[in-house]
Amino acid sequence: MINIIGLIFISIGIAFDVFGCLGLVRLPDVYCRLQAATKCVTLGTCSILFGTFLIVGFTAAGMKSLLCMIFLALTAPVAAHAIARGAHRAGVKLWKGSVVDKYNEDKEGEA
């Protein structure tokens, strides 16, 4: 029974991974691609690692997969924010259909 639950978790993770990479290919802008791909792929990979933990059980590999899940959930948003900030500082243009750019207004207010 616990193996079936783990396989269901792995299936959910696979679906999130594929849709996140589809968003990475199809969306028009750096920031849109970043927000689609990072959130979907982080949740999908955490779900795959949790399914691995459920199937393998309380062994060394299971505890390492839990550790890897916690580490990934902590560090992937940090990397995404750093990439978005670097892209905006480097002057990558927004998509022409974008309606608001609060970070640019804040930088103009500082200067």
Add this chain to the structure above:
Amino acid sequence: MKIFRWFISMIFLVGIIIFIIIRPLPFLFYPDLPYIGFLGRVLYIIILACILCLYRVWRGPTGADRIVAIDILGILIVGLCAVLTISTGRSWYIDIGIAWALQSFICALALSKYLEGKGFDD
């Protein structure tokens, strides 16, 4: 012309999905493990997602697109290592996954610093 390109890519994607359904990835060393058909198909789907990421690396208009795609590719490889841990029964694949996650995080931070145009000690 756009309709023609969509038609070609649709045929390509449907062919890949049918190939995934009818023929899972064979494991040469362990042919009699449980759930082997399901996990072989899972490996195929993760490799398909990695190919989509590599398309974005190949044809990114700016450097930031390529950096995003490299970051996402690192996270996908961690999932691939986790599935290989189940399907082959060898526990050192998840060690490769942990090391790859660490390296991917450091790589993303360093590349964003490079993109911003500052030194690494700022």
